Amino acid sequence: MRRAGQPPAFRAVGDGSKLSTATELYPEELQLATRNKGMPLEALRYPITPTGLHYLLVHYDIPAVDAPAWELTVAGQVNNALRLSLDDIQRRPKASVTVTMECAGNGRSLLSPRPISQPWVVEAIGTAEWAGTPLRGILEEAGLTARAVEILFTGLDLGVEGGVVQNYQRCLSLEEATRDDVLLAYEMNGQPLEPQHGYPLRLVAPGWYGMANVKWLDRIEAIETPFDGYQMNAYRYAQSNDDEGERLRFMKVRALMIPPGIPDFLTRTRLVEPGPVTLKGRAWAGRTAVSRVELSTDAGATWSDARLGEQVAPSAWREWSCQWKAEPGSYTLCARATDAQGKVQPLEQPWNVKGMGNNMVQRIEVVVA
Amino acid sequence: MRRAGQPPAFRAVGDGSKLSTATELYPEELQLATRNKGMPLEALRYPITPTGLHYLLVHYDIPAVDAPAWELTVAGQVNNALRLSLDDIQRRPKASVTVTMECAGNGRSLLSPRPISQPWVVEAIGTAEWAGTPLRGILEEAGLTARAVEILFTGLDLGVEGGVVQNYQRCLSLEEATRDDVLLAYEMNGQPLEPQHGYPLRLVAPGWYGMANVKWLDRIEAIETPFDGYQMNAYRYAQSNDDEGERLRFMKVRALMIPPGIPDFLTRTRLVEPGPVTLKGRAWAGRTAVSRVELSTDAGATWSDARLGEQVAPSAWREWSCQWKAEPGSYTLCARATDAQGKVQPLEQPWNVKGMGNNMVQRIEVVVA
Numbered sequence: 001m002r003r004a005g006q007p008p009a010f011r012a013v014g015d016g017s018k019l020s021t022a023t024e025l026y027p028e029e030l031q032l033a034t035r036n037k038g039m040p041l042e043a044l045r046y047p048i049t050p051t052g053l054h055y056l057l058v059h060y061d062i063p064a065v066d067a068p069a070w071e072l073t074v075a076g077q078v079n080n081a082l083r084l085s086l087d088d089i090q091r092r093p094k095a096s097v098t099v100t101m102e103c104a105g106n107g108r109s110l111l112s113p114r115p116i117s118q119p120w121v122v123e124a125i126g127t128a129e130w131a132g133t134p135l136r137g138i139l140e141e142a143g144l145t146a147r148a149v150e151i152l153f154t155g156l157d158l159g160v161e162g163g164v165v166q167n168y169q170r171c172l173s174l175e176e177a178t179r180d181d182v183l184l185a186y187e188m189n190g191q192p193l194e195p196q197h198g199y200p201l202r203l204v205a206p207g208w209y210g211m212a213n214v215k216w217l218d219r220i221e222a223i224e225t226p227f228d229g230y231q232m233n234a235y236r237y238a239q240s241n242d243d244e245g246e247r248l249r250f251m252k253v254r255a256l257m258i259p260p261g262i263p264d265f266l267t268r269t270r271l272v273e274p275g276p277v278t279l280k281g282r283a284w285a286g287r288t289a290v291s292r293v294e295l296s297t298d299a300g301a302t303w304s305d306a307r308l309g310e311q312v313a314p315s316a317w318r319e320w321s322c323q324w325k326a327e328p329g330s331y332t333l334c335a336r337a338t339d340a341q342g343k344v345q346p347l348e349q350p351w352n353v354k355g356m357g358n359n360m361v362q363r364i365e366v367v368v369a
Numbered sequence: 370m371r372r373a374g375q376p377p378a379f380r381a382v383g384d385g386s387k388l389s390t391a392t393e394l395y396p397e398e399l400q401l402a403t404r405n406k407g408m409p410l411e412a413l414r415y416p417i418t419p420t421g422l423h424y425l426l427v428h429y430d431i432p433a434v435d436a437p438a439w440e441l442t443v444a445g446q447v448n449n450a451l452r453l454s455l456d457d458i459q460r461r462p463k464a465s466v467t468v469t470m471e472c473a474g475n476g477r478s479l480l481s482p483r484p485i486s487q488p489w490v491v492e493a494i495g496t497a498e499w500a501g502t503p504l505r506g507i508l509e510e511a512g513l514t515a516r517a518v519e520i521l522f523t524g525l526d527l528g529v530e531g532g533v534v535q536n537y538q539r540c541l542s543l544e545e546a547t548r549d550d551v552l553l554a555y556e557m558n559g560q561p562l563e564p565q566h567g568y569p570l571r572l573v574a575p576g577w578y579g580m581a582n583v584k585w586l587d588r589i590e591a592i593e594t595p596f597d598g599y600q601m602n603a604y605r606y607a608q609s610n611d612d613e614g615e616r617l618r619f620m621k622v623r624a625l626m627i628p629p630g631i632p633d634f635l636t637r638t639r640l641v642e643p644g645p646v647t648l649k650g651r652a653w654a655g656r657t658a659v660s661r662v663e664l665s666t667d668a669g670a671t672w673s674d675a676r677l678g679e680q681v682a683p684s685a686w687r688e689w690s691c692q693w694k695a696e697p698g699s700y701t702l703c704a705r706a707t708d709a710q711g712k713v714q715p716l717e718q719p720w721n722v723k724g725m726g727n728n729m730v731q732r733i734e735v736v737v738a
Contacts, residue, residue, distance in 0.1 A: 019395050019397055019485075020395060020396045020397060022393035022394060022395045023393070023394060023395075023396065024391035024392070024393060024394075025391060025392060025393075025394040025399065026388050026389060026391050026392075027389045027391075027392065027478070027490075028388055028389060028635055028636045028637065029635075030394065030399075030402060030478055030488055030490065031490050031637055032635070032637075033399060033402040033403055034402055034407035034488075034489060034490050034492050034493075035407055035409040035410075035492060037406045037421075038403035038404055040404040040427065040430070040431055040565070041404075042430040042431050042433075043431065043564070043565075045433055046564075050563045050564055050565070051420065051421050051563070052406075052420050052421035052423070052425075052563045052565060052566070053431075053563070053564070053565055054421070056421075058409065059634050060631060060632050060634065061409070061411040061628070061631065061632055062409055062411050062412065062422075064411075064414055109396070109399055116388075116635070117635065119399055119403075120403060121396075121399065121400050121403050123403050123404060124403075158631050159631045159632050159633065159634055160631060160632065160633040160634065160640055161633070161634040161635075165631070165640070194419045194420070194421045194422070195412070195415075195419055195422070196409070196412075196419070196421060196422055197421070259430070262429060262430065262527050262528045262529060262534070263429050263430055263528050263529065264528065264529040264530065265428050265429065265528055265529065265530040266397055266398075266401070266485070266486065266530075267397045268397065268400055268401075271529055271534070
């Protein structure tokens, strides 16, 4: 890698002649992309994502919450309805959990045709240490009645979606809601939640895609009939508008690589010096384990095994690394993970209407020079 | 605003039939939009932007800096070259400054034809409290020689841009570099810098567009001939590729409004209840003052004066507010600021090659129902 002289390989990386074919995008999608936040992929180097680098998807507006006046309501099919201040919640037993969280729509812009919504590439990911009180303790205190079948979580965030005015709402089954590691979290990475991450209190449900982790909690309600609200139906693997499709639950297996070398500003094509390169990244698999990560330097034609490293925490991503002897030329690097159930990331993603649950292998264009 | 029944106005906000005309966008631009971060406009409510909500533009990768091994070099046309550890710098006099900072490319995607780069809409803004040591003290300790004409700042961030391998570099004149409020900052909002904001040390030059505030400082050099490097020429008001154009310096006057009411998820069109509405926002004007903010509810045909409120700090934005009696119908709200020199935000932005220094008035689509 030389700083002067500008040999042809440098120009191939950086002169803009390698731009992909332009696609049609609605200005409204671009507006979503500039307000929602991806994690720059070099931040895969951090076991815990710095707060300001964690991905963020906010459906409506970040609500303005007056924390001293705020209370959490616990109601519905309970024997003792509760109204809890933030102080009340912080006096309860404190637990923490380190969680890799991914947006259900991650990868959406890579689908063809591209579903119209937040146009993620592959960076809607992050890992944080959340602290709060276990939800189970609160539910035990409220005392679920025999008629309770699900727990419904309502956020303070209010907006219009699909023509329906709504607060953001999602439910969990009793089994999921009462797991040890499900928290009502008031801290992220050792600090009070920043407003955009759900201040003053949010749900953290390890293993689930992001949509289950309801932010800005207003109300927790034990309900006697399964909840079928807007957000339960928005997050489905539907093949057409007439297909109901299965609901999304846990994050699928995925590996991401720290892009090696240095980037071109515009194309993000990487320039790598010839010689030995350690390719590194992280992989995760929702409620199961990552059992294998493979690397390809030829766009997926051939694969070799990466070394699996430390898992940051039970619900967090796992390191992987692989040696590569980089020789001059152009390469498409890919990483592909397999989970403990044998599920492998696809090279071509099966399409669905909403662009959900995409875990297609990442491709990184590299010029070695 | 009703929750049920879904009258026609709600559908007009939320059914997607109001999408704008799609435009061509390169996937590479989208990739930039998902890694760089805008400030969701409701965050205008905070006088100081929470760290994770502050806008962020990173040309190359966020570098991995080993802070204990890191040293700042102060060299060039100085009598005493310095190498300073973070501890050395933190033992020096500490000062803080609250600064509104905007990306020079803010608003770029609104230009037509659209210059190809980071495709901001209007949200590349934020205000932070930076703390560190005044640069002037460091320069005095190093002792500038009579041959020094500019101060050159080199970041650790390395990449390719325009076919040129480079560390990010910008210069300031001696006059600008030795102002009271120019800091070598190691804290943002009372905490050590997060990696993406320049950890362990960055330059903060109040009033300048973001590009002058070099992050991840490696080297500060007093130079004897004016610096003409890549980034000095990238940030210009050029009318064509043959036009050199004036270099960008200070942020132009601009007002932004907190979008009133509630948003549609996809279009961000706002739904507002009929009745009195307080429209609020913030305005700034680089090195000069905001003297006036006006509001239009008819896409700029007629204007009325807003009330100017508190200026958060000398180099930070100023509050404004305006009462509006919202009656059922559709509106395009605009806010327009004037600076102390009489410069007014344009309704239509003069175009330039790089899409720099856009301060066109913001437009917010609102349905009152």
